[in-house]
Amino acid sequence: MQDSPSRDTRIALDLALTVRHDGRGGVVDDLADLAGLGAWVRAHPDTVPDAERLTADEQTLAAVREVRAAARTLFARAVRPGEASPADDARLLPVPEALRRLNAAAGRTPTVPVLHWPDAGEPAVRSEPAHGAGPDLTAALAQAVIGFLAGPDRQRLRACHAPRCVRYFLKEHPRQEWCKPSCGNRARVARHHERRKRTA
Template sequence: MQQDSPGTDTRLALDLALTVRHDGHGQVADDLADPAGLTAWVLAHPGVVPDTEAFAADASTLAAVRDVRAAARALFARAVRPGRPSPADAARLLPVPEALRRLNEAAARTPTVPVLAWSEAADPVVRAAPAQGTRADLAAALAQAVIGFLAGPDRPRLRACHAPRCVRYFLKEHSRQEWCKPSCGNRARVARHQDRRRRTA
């Protein structure tokens, strides 16, 4: 059965986690290795901060966002139990209490208020916006998205892909899905076939 499309918090939380990825050459790559990488990521996610086009990351913003990402990936690893976490950071995950502390502290940096939008052709939509007099904090916005995802209806569908060389988390779309994308499924089948041939040779 096809699942509903993931919500904004889910998509943003997953996209943040997926800034850790396989580089295609046997190594784990980090799209947030420097402020330029974070700036490019924010530009690819319009609306994550007000005035996205003017955003330019600095070292302290990068450190705060990487902190939120580390917390998110640790909590994603908890969410996929009893399955295995992503191999990208399985050996160096934050302890869950530390991940929760970092995530909650980051989320608290920007007080938000609910803002109602209601166009003529749609149902009412509520979004969180910075309270008056506060400036949006990127790490806080991302932490709030991760919290929204982990406490929301999509979390039970979260899986870690264990195809060879893959380090991604994904949402399981149907009951037989084992990998994040078809190419990972193909690699996994080829690896199993080669492993069987080695054992019978």
């Protein structure tokens, strides 16, 4: 069993997973509008310091969606030689453009390293906005994606290729092929049906 994923890894994966299967053959975008972005931020209170003060507008939504597009492009690169998520087949940016967008977004807020050391735990360093700078969701997300892609968890990143799944996941053990057991079940059923069709 692998170590627990880092905060950056969790944020980066959660952002990528805002593109998901709708259960009927299509793809849903949880960040399709401001209400969706607000709901996602509220569901992830540790994403950005002072997230409760965040005021999202159309410009913020567009910027977050750009970071997500860059992240999913770079996730597709990270899983090579494996295939990218089927949701990304026609949507990938050129890698240099994805890198440019991600790095530009990460620079939107100057940050400083802040040491956190709970009484019953190990010290941890987190980047937080420099004194006087307001929270910037886009910068926080971009910095988390960069931290994940530059860190050790990237080596475990995989795209799930079960029927109808569009998720990326971290491989937890050597034989893991799917993001969750239900995807494994769907993949086995689909293979069984395909074999029966060929022999019929």
